[in-house]
Amino acid sequence: MDQTLPVTDAPLPDTKRSADLSDTLRQILAAKYVEVQARQQETPLAEMERRARDAGRPRPFTAALCNAVADLRVGLIAEVKRASPSGGLIREPFDPAGIARAYEEAGATCLSVLTDEPWFQGTPEHLRLAREATNLPVLRKDFMVDPWQVFEARAMGADAILIIMAAVTDEMAERLEDTARGLDMGVLVEIHDEAELQRALGLETRLIGVNNRDLRSLKTDIAVTERLAPLVPADRIPVAESGIRTPEDVRRMAHAGARCLLVGEHLLRQPDPGAAARALVEAA
Numbered sequence: 001m002d003q004t005l006p007v008t009d010a011p012l013p014d015t016k017r018s019a020d021l022s023d024t025l026r027q028i029l030a031a032k033y034v035e036v037q038a039r040q041q042e043t044p045l046a047e048m049e050r051r052a053r054d055a056g057r058p059r060p061f062t063a064a065l066c067n068a069v070a071d072l073r074v075g076l077i078a079e080v081k082r083a084s085p086s087g088g089l090i091r092e093p094f095d096p097a098g099i100a101r102a103y104e105e106a107g108a109t110c111l112s113v114l115t116d117e118p119w120f121q122g123t124p125e126h127l128r129l130a131r132e133a134t135n136l137p138v139l140r141k142d143f144m145v146d147p148w149q150v151f152e153a154r155a156m157g158a159d160a161i162l163i164i165m166a167a168v169t170d171e172m173a174e175r176l177e178d179t180a181r182g183l184d185m186g187v188l189v190e191i192h193d194e195a196e197l198q199r200a201l202g203l204e205t206r207l208i209g210v211n212n213r214d215l216r217s218l219k220t221d222i223a224v225t226e227r228l229a230p231l232v233p234a235d236r237i238p239v240a241e242s243g244i245r246t247p248e249d250v251r252r253m254a255h256a257g258a259r260c261l262l263v264g265e266h267l268l269r270q271p272d273p274g275a276a277a278r279a280l281v282e283a284a
């Protein structure tokens with residue numbers, strides 16, 4: 001895909017890991033800071049908060065996944081994703097509502113919808129369409145660097161947000177989580193290694209996403225979940241993210257302790273994403 005981004009000198013967050021991020025990820029984050037600042041000029045925080053509070057009650061994202069785990073089911077967070085830095089254009093034509101409906105019929109527990117435009121060709125409209133087409137709780141999949149985006153997420157209908165520990169300081173992670181909790185939204189906190197897991201455990205959310213994607217190469221290896229999921233304390237729920245394709249992968253993740261999965265690209269590369277989702281839901 002065309003990876004031309006608005007050139008920016010924006011400072012990156014002061015995370016221990018910022019030196020370990022791929023150039024792509026650094027560009028994504030730097031551009032996100034600029035984008036969010038510009039959008040706050042258009043819609044100030046107080047107005048975005050008002051819109052978030054007017055958006056009604058969120059659907060129960062965390063409870064849906066907890067119930068799946070309690071029932072020994074696969075808790076599939078099925079992703080609505082048009083393109084990505086690693087995969088280029090993944091699905092065209094792209095019908096977020098139709099894809100979301102197919103996922104729900106297949107037994108998915110939740111949806112994840114990309115809303116980042118420059119790199120994933122996602123939009124808030126994709127999230128609205130996917131949510132309206134189903135009864136499933138929806139995660140806003142984006143790079144959250146400012147609490148303003150959490151209000152924006154709720155205002156567009158999202159029921160949960162993602163916090164990527166590699167992308168934010170501990171203080172910002174807490175602010176993002178507090179804002180989400182204040183809106184009764186779910187939080188999925190994403191980690192890539194043992195150090196990020198320790199930082200993530202300072203948050204209150206039960207959902208610990210173990211991302212199998214290497215932050216430098218952007219390649220996936222599901223052995224990452226096999227290493228890290230057993231380290232997640234019993235009162236938290238590991239969610240295996242990225243690079244999951246086959247029923248055998250699902251069984252490997254479940255064996256490592258991760259019955260909840262976030263799956264995107266594989267599903268969207270299939271002619272029938274619903275059938276592909278069903279094969280994963282029925283795997284373990």
Ligand SMILES: O=C(O)c1ccccc1NCC(=O)[C@H](O)[C@H](O)COP(=O)(O)O
Nearest residue numbers: 084085086087241242243244263264265
């Ligand atoms: O998908 C990418 O190329 C990517 C690159 C840089 C940062 C994040 C990226 N993806 C976001 C995700 O976490 C995935 O969309 C999600 O875990 C699903 O992964 P997959 O099943 O491999 O599409």
